Amino acid sequence: MVNKEIKRIYLDYAATTPVDPRVFRAMKPYFLNEFGNSASLHTFGQNAKEALENSREIIAKTLKATSNEIIFNSSATESNNLALKGVAFANKNRGNHIIISPIEHNCVINTAKWLKKQGFEIEKLDIDKYGIVNLDSLKKMIKDETILVSVIHANNEIGTIEPIGEIGEICRKRNIYFHTDAAQSFGKIPIDVKKMNIDLLTASSHKMYGPKGAACLFVRKGVKIEPLLHGGGHEFGLRSSTVNVPAIVGFAKAVEICNKEMEKESQKLIKLRDRLIKGVLNKISGSHLNGHPKKRLPNNANFWFEFVEGESIVMHLDSYGIAASTASACSSPKLEPSHVLLAIGFKPQEAHGSLRVSLGRWTKKEDIDYLIETLANVIKNLRKISPFKKNVY
Amino acid sequence: MYTKKVIEHFRNPHNQGKIKNPDGIGKVGNIVCGDVMWLYIKVRKKKNGEDIISNIKFETFGCTAAIATSSVITDLAKGKSIKEALKINKTKIVESLGGLPPVKIHCSVLAADALDEAIYDYLSKNKKNIPEELKKRHQKIMHEKKTIEEKYKDWIEAEEEMHKNN
Numbered sequence: 001m002v003n004k005e006i007k008r009i010y011l012d013y014a015a016t017t018p019v020d021p022r023v024f025r026a027m028k029p030y031f032l033n034e035f036g037n038s039a040s041l042h043t044f045g046q047n048a049k050e051a052l053e054n055s056r057e058i059i060a061k062t063l064k065a066t067s068n069e070i071i072f073n074s075s076a077t078e079s080n081n082l083a084l085k086g087v088a089f090a091n092k093n094r095g096n097h098i099i100i101s102p103i104e105h106n107c108v109i110n111t112a113k114w115l116k117k118q119g120f121e122i123e124k125l126d127i128d129k130y131g132i133v134n135l136d137s138l139k140k141m142i143k144d145e146t147i148l149v150s151v152i153h154a155n156n157e158i159g160t161i162e163p164i165g166e167i168g169e170i171c172r173k174r175n176i177y178f179h180t181d182a183a184q185s186f187g188k189i190p191i192d193v194k195k196m197n198i199d200l201l202t203a204s205s206h207k208m209y210g211p212k213g214a215a216c217l218f219v220r221k222g223v224k225i226e227p228l229l230h231g232g233g234h235e236f237g238l239r240s241s242t243v244n245v246p247a248i249v250g251f252a253k254a255v256e257i258c259n260k261e262m263e264k265e266s267q268k269l270i271k272l273r274d275r276l277i278k279g280v281l282n283k284i285s286g287s288h289l290n291g292h293p294k295k296r297l298p299n300n301a302n303f304w305f306e307f308v309e310g311e312s313i314v315m316h317l318d319s320y321g322i323a324a325s326t327a328s329a330c331s332s333p334k335l336e337p338s339h340v341l342l343a344i345g346f347k348p349q350e351a352h353g354s355l356r357v358s359l360g361r362w363t364k365k366e367d368i369d370y371l372i373e374t375l376a377n378v379i380k381n382l383r384k385i386s387p388f389k390k391n392v393y
Numbered sequence: 394m395y396t397k398k399v400i401e402h403f404r405n406p407h408n409q410g411k412i413k414n415p416d417g418i419g420k421v422g423n424i425v426c427g428d429v430m431w432l433y434i435k436v437r438k439k440k441n442g443e444d445i446i447s448n449i450k451f452e453t454f455g456c457t458a459a460i461a462t463s464s465v466i467t468d469l470a471k472g473k474s475i476k477e478a479l480k481i482n483k484t485k486i487v488e489s490l491g492g493l494p495p496v497k498i499h500c501s502v503l504a505a506d507a508l509d510e511a512i513y514d515y516l517s518k519n520k521k522n523i524p525e526e527l528k529k530r531h532q533k534i535m536h537e538k539k540t541i542e543e544k545y546k547d548w549i550e551a552e553e554e555m556h557k558n559n
């Protein structure tokens with residue numbers, strides 16, 4: 001379908017990343033030679049076990065946690081499910097009130113919805129037009145029955161970074177568990193679970209150049225939590241299932257690389273990101289930036305364009321070899337506009353023309369310039385077809 | 394997700410744009426997804442007295458499928474008599490595109506509605522007999538239209554303002 005000759009440019013790193021070749025190399029032996037079950041007594045098993053524990057140690061250190069606070073599993077979705085359901089059911093006797101932000105990832109939103117059906121009370125925090133949580137609304141919302149607060153560290157669509165240190169402090173003072181979904185931020189911006197008073201944290205491998213199928217939940221020692229899966233008692237009894245050692249080894253290697261290169265990498269990405277934002281806003285009339293201009297992920301840019309629709313933008317870009325993404329209603333299976341854009345006050349038609357561009361380790365300046373130029377053309381052509389105001393281009 | 398045909402029409406849509414002094418306009422929108430389609434027709438009388446659609450153009454704000462169905466319906470309707478054109482329905486549109494993903498079937502309904510509305514507009518402006526079936530469809534579409542026009546009020550006003558000035 002897509003012209004094979006054209007150069008393809010990947011600008012959807014927030015959806016998933018390629019595996020870094022260094023990560024791939026680190027994983028390989030655990031597929032081929034050291035393939036043992038980490039629960040087995042023999043040398044095959046014990047070698048796998050050692051790799052698993054080394055990986056745990058690497059990730060714990062990076063988060064400033066201890067090893068036995070890291071629970072490996074298969075995805076950020078699973079981690080978020082475990083955090084919310086696990087804490088909710090283990091702490092039922094203390095209360096049934098759970099607070100989340102309105103711009104959580106769907107896996108938190110939908111888990112919360114399900115918990116509501118089980119009799120828990122779910123409340124959503126106030127946010128401003130950039131998506132930043134209002135701390136006063138949090139203070140006011142907390143009551144005796146509150147058992148958990150869950151706020152995404154950096155939003156997956158608009159890239160806004162939340163003040164999780166402050167949120168953590170408020171929760172700790174009130175003796176309430178605080179969970180943060182750091183799937184988009186871990187490896188990109190510094191996290192210290194101690195300083196930030198975080199009780200539970202979700203991290204994912206395939207958003208940071210590790211393989212798919214590996215993720216973890218940090219659970220601070222002493223937090224009361226129930227497992228979702230019962231079985232052989234793996235992962236301190238919190239996640240029974242044969243452990244996916246190769247993927248976890250890859251995850252840990254990816255964390256190591258991100259941690260070592262974070263400063264340099266984020267500086268480079270911020271430069272590229274700001275070049276993109278400036279370029280688009282200058283070159284394309286009727287274009288707007290979504291999310292906070294500064295408090296945003298180094299690799300995220302999100303725009304909306306007047307009079308055009310997002311899915312059409314993405315499809316046109318794809319025919320020029322550029323991969324980006326949209327949260328427009330037309331691209332969602334339910335035909336509803338993004339709950340994140342609606343929550344930051346967008347009218348439905350504004351949420352219609354959104355485009356997310358997420359940069360990564362292999363993004364070059366030329367890619368950004370090519371995108372800006374191509375995007376200007378695409379928007380112009382779509383506006384020509386659009387029945388709405390056309391004197392903008 | 395989309396067939397080759399859909400992508401072809403999407404990338405190079407046929408008959409895009411507007412017709413000056415059209416004989417009929419169909420303006421429709423889908424409340425759920427928010428897509429909007431405007432269809433313009435020009436009608437000419439043939440020697441045997443039959444009305445035929447001599448020219449047709451579209452303007453669409455919407456997804457890939459909305460643009461592709463707009464394009465394909467102009468192909469299907471061009472040169473057809475009003476009577477034949479009224480037979481173009483979503484099944485025909487979907488067929489001529491080699492299929493649409495299930496969530497995108499409603500985009501073809503939008504195109505069929507737009508054509509119905511354009512024809513209705515032409516018939517009623519010219520005080521012609523309107524088939525009962527078309528009247529019914531028109532009523533249903535009008536209901537949706539109100540909601541959609543409310544949604545895009547600012548944009549539609551800006552557009553109309555611009556036309557007045559031109």
Ligand code: FES
Nearest residue numbers: 330426428456500
């Ligand atoms: S998604 Fe509604 S017309 Fe295409």
